[in-house]
Amino acid sequence: xxxxxxxxxxxxxALIDLAIFGGDGxxxxxxxxxxxxxxxSYLDHLLAQLRRDGFVRSTRGPGGGHELARPADExxxxxxxxxLEGSLAPLAxxxxxxxxxxxxxxxxxxxxxxxxxxxTRRRLxxxxxxxxxxxxxxxxxxxxxxxxx
Amino acid sequence: xxxxxxxxxxxxxALIDLAIFGGDGxxxxxxxxxxxxxxxSYLDHLLAQLRRDGFVRSTRGPGGGHELARPADExxxxxxxxxLEGSLAPLAxxxxxxxxxxxxxxxxxxxxxxxxxxxTRRRLxxxxxxxxxxxxxxxxxxxxxxxxx
DNA sequence: ATATTCTCGACTAACTTGGTCGAGTATAGC
DNA sequence: GCTATACTCGACCAAGTTAGTCGAGAATAT
Numbered sequence: 001x002x003x004x005x006x007x008x009x010x011x012x013x014a015l016i017d018l019a020i021f022g023g024d025g026x027x028x029x030x031x032x033x034x035x036x037x038x039x040x041s042y043l044d045h046l047l048a049q050l051r052r053d054g055f056v057r058s059t060r061g062p063g064g065g066h067e068l069a070r071p072a073d074e075x076x077x078x079x080x081x082x083x084l085e086g087s088l089a090p091l092a093x094x095x096x097x098x099x100x101x102x103x104x105x106x107x108x109x110x111x112x113x114x115x116x117x118x119x120t121r122r123r124l125x126x127x128x129x130x131x132x133x134x135x136x137x138x139x140x141x142x143x144x145x146x147x148x149x
Numbered sequence: 150x151x152x153x154x155x156x157x158x159x160x161x162x163a164l165i166d167l168a169i170f171g172g173d174g175x176x177x178x179x180x181x182x183x184x185x186x187x188x189x190s191y192l193d194h195l196l197a198q199l200r201r202d203g204f205v206r207s208t209r210g211p212g213g214g215h216e217l218a219r220p221a222d223e224x225x226x227x228x229x230x231x232x233l234e235g236s237l238a239p240l241a242x243x244x245x246x247x248x249x250x251x252x253x254x255x256x257x258x259x260x261x262x263x264x265x266x267x268x269t270r271r272r273l274x275x276x277x278x279x280x281x282x283x284x285x286x287x288x289x290x291x292x293x294x295x296x297x298x
Numbered sequence: 299a300t301a302t303t304c305t306c307g308a309c310t311a312a313c314t315t316g317g318t319c320g321a322g323t324a325t326a327g328c
Numbered sequence: 329g330c331t332a333t334a335c336t337c338g339a340c341c342a343a344g345t346t347a348g349t350c351g352a353g354a355a356t357a358t
Contacts, residue, residue: 002151002152002153002154002234002237002239003151003238003239003240003241004151004239004240004262005151005345005346005347006346006347006348007346007347009240009258012258026303028302028303028304029303029304030303039347039348039349041348041349041350042347042348042349044304044305044306045306045347045348047304048304048305048306051305058303058304058305059303059304059355059356060302060303060304060305060354060355060356061301061302061303061304061355061356061357061358062301062302062303062356062357062358063302063303063356063357064302064303064304064355064356064357065303065304066304077258077261085151088151089152090151090152090153091152091153091158092152109158109161109226109281111284112226112272112273112276113153115272116268116269116272116273119265119268119269119272120265120268120269123261123264123265123268124261124265127261132258135260154314154315154316155315155316155317156315156316175334177333177334177335178334178335179334188316188317188318190317190318190319191316191317191318193335193336193337194316194317194337196335197335197336197337200336207334207335207336208324208325208334208335209323209324209325209333209334209335209336210324210325210326210332210333210334210335211325211326211327211332211333211334212325212326212333212334213324213325213326213333213334213335214334214335215335
């Protein structure tokens, strides 16, 4: 159905959470899970992936937890999502590694999707985790004064 | 993984096939399947869906087969794909029916994907099955003179 | 030592994808 | 009305992905 899975959703929310609540020391997985409403044992896998790809680093033991591995404004949404979801190419033949392009099939649609894919990546590159965190901060402030949604 | 499935691929290719080889009478499912390299019994389901949504009509019995239900230049790629794949919204909360928007979660990313989704639909609306068929015709002509790909 | 926190792999249920198959229905032509 | 042709429809199935759970183990602060 061509949809982003919860991996990308949860994982990016974890990064945003770290951007907001990190800063003074590591944040525990259990805290992120509670705040973002993500099953902790599932979040475990997502953080592992983000660690492997250099988005977060972690320390064990009491007082340990997770931190962003680099500044939030140097992390774009595209790369975070690609880490969590794999390639976002809407067609396999648009993948970067696609040397064995079986573009013979569905070649007709290919050019349309190529443009859409390029445009999508351009937009996702222009948004950083810091941008998303800023929006989230505003939303959190608004919630304290608003009636409930 | 956020990818178009073979339903959209096969189904659109079937429509293109009908746009090219229809015109003088119905085209048999077996012919489409052979030309487009699609398992015939699978194509059956896709044509059923396209029939339900008014893209093709069919006649039974000897000499029967499938035809486009309306001119190919009045069928846009977006609607064909939506018939075959369901909504192309990258997030459930972007779906048209999403009244129960649980946009509280992942609200941070939502605006980005909203723009991407709008842009995607705009582009897919601008392309008709007739456009795709024309490209395919050119490709078929080229193949007769080219060395093999 | 011990409690805390992350790490890693195995396992699972539900769902989607990409089909296959067979019984049934409509129809053209004789 | 028979028969061959062609579509129709639902049941079924294997493989892969998603969205988890669980438990044993490793690192570390006190």
